[in-house]
Amino acid sequence: MKKEILRALRETDGFVSGQELCSRLGVSRTAVWKNIRSLQDEGYEIEAVTNRGYRLAGVPDIVAEEEVGSRLETSRMGRQIRCFSRIDSTNQYAKKAAEDGAADGMLVIADEQTAGKGRRGRSWVTPPGETIAFTLLLRPKLSPDRVSMVTLVMGLAVAKAVNTLYPLKAGIKWPNDVVINGKKLCGILTEMSAEVMHVNHIVIGVGINANMTSFPEELSRIATSLKLELGRDVSRAELIAQVMAEFERLYEKFEEDGDLRAVSEEYNALCLNAESMVRVLDPNGEYTGTSHGINALGELLVETESGQVRNVYAGEVSVRGVYGYV
Amino acid sequence: MKKEILRALRETDGFVSGQELCSRLGVSRTAVWKNIRSLQDEGYEIEAVTNRGYRLAGVPDIVAEEEVGSRLETSRMGRQIRCFSRIDSTNQYAKKAAEDGAADGMLVIADEQTAGKGRRGRSWVTPPGETIAFTLLLRPKLSPDRVSMVTLVMGLAVAKAVNTLYPLKAGIKWPNDVVINGKKLCGILTEMSAEVMHVNHIVIGVGINANMTSFPEELSRIATSLKLELGRDVSRAELIAQVMAEFERLYEKFEEDGDLRAVSEEYNALCLNAESMVRVLDPNGEYTGTSHGINALGELLVETESGQVRNVYAGEVSVRGVYGYV
Numbered sequence: 001m002k003k004e005i006l007r008a009l010r011e012t013d014g015f016v017s018g019q020e021l022c023s024r025l026g027v028s029r030t031a032v033w034k035n036i037r038s039l040q041d042e043g044y045e046i047e048a049v050t051n052r053g054y055r056l057a058g059v060p061d062i063v064a065e066e067e068v069g070s071r072l073e074t075s076r077m078g079r080q081i082r083c084f085s086r087i088d089s090t091n092q093y094a095k096k097a098a099e100d101g102a103a104d105g106m107l108v109i110a111d112e113q114t115a116g117k118g119r120r121g122r123s124w125v126t127p128p129g130e131t132i133a134f135t136l137l138l139r140p141k142l143s144p145d146r147v148s149m150v151t152l153v154m155g156l157a158v159a160k161a162v163n164t165l166y167p168l169k170a171g172i173k174w175p176n177d178v179v180i181n182g183k184k185l186c187g188i189l190t191e192m193s194a195e196v197m198h199v200n201h202i203v204i205g206v207g208i209n210a211n212m213t214s215f216p217e218e219l220s221r222i223a224t225s226l227k228l229e230l231g232r233d234v235s236r237a238e239l240i241a242q243v244m245a246e247f248e249r250l251y252e253k254f255e256e257d258g259d260l261r262a263v264s265e266e267y268n269a270l271c272l273n274a275e276s277m278v279r280v281l282d283p284n285g286e287y288t289g290t291s292h293g294i295n296a297l298g299e300l301l302v303e304t305e306s307g308q309v310r311n312v313y314a315g316e317v318s319v320r321g322v323y324g325y326v
Numbered sequence: 327m328k329k330e331i332l333r334a335l336r337e338t339d340g341f342v343s344g345q346e347l348c349s350r351l352g353v354s355r356t357a358v359w360k361n362i363r364s365l366q367d368e369g370y371e372i373e374a375v376t377n378r379g380y381r382l383a384g385v386p387d388i389v390a391e392e393e394v395g396s397r398l399e400t401s402r403m404g405r406q407i408r409c410f411s412r413i414d415s416t417n418q419y420a421k422k423a424a425e426d427g428a429a430d431g432m433l434v435i436a437d438e439q440t441a442g443k444g445r446r447g448r449s450w451v452t453p454p455g456e457t458i459a460f461t462l463l464l465r466p467k468l469s470p471d472r473v474s475m476v477t478l479v480m481g482l483a484v485a486k487a488v489n490t491l492y493p494l495k496a497g498i499k500w501p502n503d504v505v506i507n508g509k510k511l512c513g514i515l516t517e518m519s520a521e522v523m524h525v526n527h528i529v530i531g532v533g534i535n536a537n538m539t540s541f542p543e544e545l546s547r548i549a550t551s552l553k554l555e556l557g558r559d560v561s562r563a564e565l566i567a568q569v570m571a572e573f574e575r576l577y578e579k580f581e582e583d584g585d586l587r588a589v590s591e592e593y594n595a596l597c598l599n600a601e602s603m604v605r606v607l608d609p610n611g612e613y614t615g616t617s618h619g620i621n622a623l624g625e626l627l628v629e630t631e632s633g634q635v636r637n638v639y640a641g642e643v644s645v646r647g648v649y650g651y652v
Contacts (some may be wrong), residue, residue, distance in 0.1 A: 062515040099425075192521075314522060
């Protein structure tokens with residue numbers, strides 16, 4: 001109900017009458033009033049003026065279920081939301097919930113992670129109030145070797161969402177780091193539960209540096225935040241909702257084709273490694289070449305000096321820009 | 327302590343004095359006596375004769391931790407055991423325990439599974455008292471595309487264990503069905519939790535038809551049990567311990583090489599598809615050929631009529647013997 005009230009207030013530029021809220025939600029005036037009071041207690045500034053109704057004057061930066069849910073325009077992603085002010089790791093929670101039967105599209109959000117994970121067991125810092133940490137659960141019909149493509153779709157969705165909401169130019173460092181001005185904004189950790197040729201479910205954990213103003217010494221040269229780039233705070237709930245919208249649109253295309261053919265053009269337009277020199281850290285021998293962006297399988301196409309084009313598989317090798325971090 | 331007492335009684339052909347048990351375990355006579363009583367309550371037949379000591383005269387067919395644990399001769403597999411008289415699924419339990427940090431080698435055993443799983447979400451029947459259902463948790467350093475090899479190792483371990491303990495000839499239908507007299511004895515479901523190129527952990531669920539005497543109509547022509555083949559009950563704990571011993575030996579070789587090169591000869595010796603006609607149900611086109619067993623990657627080598635040898639990957643296609651189930 002609070003989610004519906006917020007949605008109604010947000011959709012209206014001005015006041016919404018109590019009567020309208022009552023009929024729209026099919027509840028009594030008292031019920032509306034109680035929920036408005038409860039929202040005010042949570043930090044929402046809602047003006048109440050006799051004979052005019054209610055107006056949303058300010059929202060707190062919280063990542064509560066109703067705050068995210070009332071902004072979602074998706075039909076599949078985030079239809080079920082679990083919000084935590086503090087949790088060990090959203091990926092851990094989502095994986096366990098998935099084993100217990102949680103549905104495709106479930107979104108797990110945390111204000112603070114006490115044991116956030118990066119790739120290969122590295123830790124990922126999620127201090128309260130400053131970052132975005134969420135995990136999306138999917139149950140795709142995929143074989144395990146196609147899962148890396150979903151990670152690319154999420155990277156693209158985050159970059160798109162950032163560029164839609166803010167006057168920034170976020171790009172993608174292949175396969176899925178989102179980068180602004182040469183510094184990393186977002187990390188993605190995709191994990192799957194699978195049989196040998198059959199995926200049970202995947203969880204995609206996304207960490208976005210939203211309102212952080214400082215980083216640990218070892219990260220400060222390579223990491224940035226939206227606040228550092230914009231000079232102001234951002235609404236985390238708004239960004240999560242926008243990422244979900246972008247992801248749902250892109251993922252539908254991916255699901256229809258079973259690969260990235262309909263997505264690769266958008267990806268390559270934002271891919272910072274496309275048409276640039278890269279160094280491929282292949283365990284079987286490093287080499288340098290010109291990257292031509294991804295193909296329909298999400299592989300990075302790298303043309304070596306001899307003119308041979310190699311397909312570089314995500315995760316198999318590491319790619320570094322010849323100049324700087326990207 | 328009960329595990330140690332059982333182990334001592336089993337190792338001795340005759341009576342073990344109470345004094346010897348005391349000094350071996352470093353406890354009082356009263357403690358020994360209490361544990362003997364407790365074992366008797368669980369169904370163990372333990373004779374107690376004054377001035378001679380204790381003798382193990384009979385063991386119940388239970389799959390309790392001390393019954394399995396006292397038989398284990400492994401150093402890694404099954405060092406931690408969780409036994410359940412009734413559980414939804416041992417794979418489910420092991421997967422959740424793994425997310426909570428359970429150690430490599432943990433063995434989960436159930437007398438009855440209420441929601442046992444076969445491949446691709448099919449159900450697997452585990453009535454109480456009659457079947458063996460266990461799951462082994464491993465944390466190997468592997469990429470996801472190598473996990474299918476571990477499944478082959480487990481299939482081989484089960485076949486070896488059966489042939490060691492009983493006067494039967496169990497074989498393997500590639501990749502990992504264990505078969506006796508053309509009928510299926512054992513199913514294996516391997517599941518993994520993985521990042522794109524990095525396995526977090528795998529769980530290997532094993533279901534062995536031990537003491538069943540009848541099957542549902544639709545299975546009776548293709549399934550068999552040890553009891554049906556032997557004409558007598560088998561000790562489930564003894565078989566589990568033997569499978570663990572075989573698996574540990576084979577898995578160590580696999581881990582050392584990173585593939586099946588040191589295991590494939592033993593595998594092919596028991597592989598019912600080796601040197602026989604098979605029909606490969608490849609989604610891209612079925613074909614018939616002569617199988618020459620597996621290579622070091624666990625792929626089945628099939629020579630077509632034109633003399634071309636194709637590598638068939640586990641899970642990718644289905645293989646049927648031209649004659650009968652195998």
